[in-house]
Amino acid sequence: MEVRTRFAPSPTGYLHVGGLRTALFTYAIAKKAGGKFILRIEDTDQERYVEGANEVIYNTLRAVGMNWDEGPDVGGDYGPYIQTERRAIYKEYAEKLVEMGGAYYCFCDKDRLTELKAVQEASGVNPMYDRHCRNLSPEEVRAKLEAGVPYVIRQKIPLEGTTTFHDVLYGDITVDNTTLDDQILLKTDGLPTYNFANVIDDHLMKISHVVRGNEYLASAPKYTLLYKAFGWDEPVYIHVEHIMRDKQHKLSKRDGDASYDDLIKKGYLSEAIVNYIALLGWSPKGEREIFTLPEIVEEFDISGISKSPAIFDPLKLRAMNGEYIRALTPEKFLEYAEPYIRMSCKGDFDLLKIASLLQPRTEVLSEIPEQVDFFDEMPDYSLELYSNKKMKTTPETAKEALTAAIPVLENITDWNFDALHDALFNLIADLGVKNGWLLWSVRVAISGKQFTPGGALEIADIIGKEETLKRMKKSLSML
Numbered sequence: 001m002e003v004r005t006r007f008a009p010s011p012t013g014y015l016h017v018g019g020l021r022t023a024l025f026t027y028a029i030a031k032k033a034g035g036k037f038i039l040r041i042e043d044t045d046q047e048r049y050v051e052g053a054n055e056v057i058y059n060t061l062r063a064v065g066m067n068w069d070e071g072p073d074v075g076g077d078y079g080p081y082i083q084t085e086r087r088a089i090y091k092e093y094a095e096k097l098v099e100m101g102g103a104y105y106c107f108c109d110k111d112r113l114t115e116l117k118a119v120q121e122a123s124g125v126n127p128m129y130d131r132h133c134r135n136l137s138p139e140e141v142r143a144k145l146e147a148g149v150p151y152v153i154r155q156k157i158p159l160e161g162t163t164t165f166h167d168v169l170y171g172d173i174t175v176d177n178t179t180l181d182d183q184i185l186l187k188t189d190g191l192p193t194y195n196f197a198n199v200i201d202d203h204l205m206k207i208s209h210v211v212r213g214n215e216y217l218a219s220a221p222k223y224t225l226l227y228k229a230f231g232w233d234e235p236v237y238i239h240v241e242h243i244m245r246d247k248q249h250k251l252s253k254r255d256g257d258a259s260y261d262d263l264i265k266k267g268y269l270s271e272a273i274v275n276y277i278a279l280l281g282w283s284p285k286g287e288r289e290i291f292t293l294p295e296i297v298e299e300f301d302i303s304g305i306s307k308s309p310a311i312f313d314p315l316k317l318r319a320m321n322g323e324y325i326r327a328l329t330p331e332k333f334l335e336y337a338e339p340y341i342r343m344s345c346k347g348d349f350d351l352l353k354i355a356s357l358l359q360p361r362t363e364v365l366s367e368i369p370e371q372v373d374f375f376d377e378m379p380d381y382s383l384e385l386y387s388n389k390k391m392k393t394t395p396e397t398a399k400e401a402l403t404a405a406i407p408v409l410e411n412i413t414d415w416n417f418d419a420l421h422d423a424l425f426n427l428i429a430d431l432g433v434k435n436g437w438l439l440w441s442v443r444v445a446i447s448g449k450q451f452t453p454g455g456a457l458e459i460a461d462i463i464g465k466e467e468t469l470k471r472m473k474k475s476l477s478m479l
Contacts, residue, residue, distance in 0.1 A: 003034070004209075009057055024278055100230075106182075154183065167239050241307060241310065243312050271324055272320050325359060328359070344370070349375055371452070372453065375462065386479075388440055393441055398445070402472055442472065
């Protein structure tokens with residue numbers, strides 16, 4: 001049997017981290033087995049539909065390298081792959097289920113259902129449809145249909161016995177049929193509910209494995225009953241645990257937690273994001289944690305999926321992102337970093353040199369603008385920055401250091417890092433002082449900061465002789 005998996009997001013906005021992890025697990029299962037990865041858009045909840053969300057889904061999956069074999073924009077043998085374009089299919093199967101005795105027409109209006117729910121809640125009863133229309137005679141049903149009375153089609157749940165389904169992670173799960181509601185399958189607008197559409201689509205698209213959140217465990221018995229009513233085989237179920245913000249709260253885009261796009265805008269690399277979310281609820285064999293997408297596919301095994309919630313740890317993601325950044329070639333890092341450098345550094349500097357200073361010190365690209373804002377123009381700064389206990393410097397020693405250093409630097413004819421190094425380290429030897437005593441003061445004088453990407457020599461090399469001396473003389477005049 002060919003392994004066919006599907007990622008079926010709703011177009012309700014940005015692709016959240018939890019949704020991207022579902023896509024990743026689904027993709028890995030298919031590709032590990034040499035199967036097909038299908039993209040299906042589940043847009044039957046039109047009230048939550050967000051314009052442009054389909055493109056966000058397409059762009060995100062492509063950006064991380066999870067290309068689909070079948071889907072709305074690439075076609076396939078089992079389309080359409082957008083649910084609102086499959087309306088006639090759902091109606092056909094809902095009506096067929098009625099004929100087979102597994103569903104029925106319900107003509108209860110909103111007022112009756114609202115009153116029923118209120119009475120049940122007031123009585124301390126779990127709200128559930130009372131099956132008022134379940135036993136209407138064929139003649140009564142026909143008359144209402146001919147009269148144009150609005151209706152839904154509901155699933156006819158057995159009134160006794162149990163239903164058992166199997167999940168790879170949780171094993172066999174059995175529920176009492178009396179606890180199951182006669183859920184709506186087809187709404188009054190002719191569109192299916194999610195619980196009906198996903199069963200029809202998964203069967204018709206020959207889906208072999210279904211990965212979804214374990215909040216759907218409660219609905220799974222109803223899916224099993226639908227499969228049985230039609231006489232179809234069920235797919236393999238893998239209900240994964242939630243990704244949590246902390247021990248009490250689920251990660252949720254409704255609560256403002258980060259989407260994939262948010263993380264990219266904050267300066268995380270796509271590869272690092274994918275690597276990190278793969279480890280949220282899945283454990284590869286061994287101690288290794290850094291994996292490319294093809295390596296995740298190669299290593300992936302369903303047995304490694306955890307039944308415990310995974311905590312989203314921003315600090316661990318930062319650290320992993322830093323590893324990815326440090327592994328880039330200098331040229332590739334500059335490609336990523338340049339837009340961030342240019343946010344606050346617009347001068348005509350050697351950007352590759354600036355990037356080389358940033359790369360070993362950067363974990364998230366959005367940190368860059370603040371690190372390089374002094375290249376264009378010296379910020380206002382306090383003379384207290386010259387005070388450093390470790391370097392044994394004060395504003396007074398800084399005045400001595402700058403007074404000694406300026407004429408030495410003025411004498412350099414070929415301004416470059418090596419020349420700067422030789423000149424200042426010869427001066428340090430002549431003065432008989434520690435390196436930091438001199439270099440700390442020079443760095444503060446030309447950057448206005450205590451902490452910079454690179455030291456005094458690297459900064460002076462980048463900003464040039466004229467600007468270096470101009471800044472040092474101005475700083476000296478303030479001491």
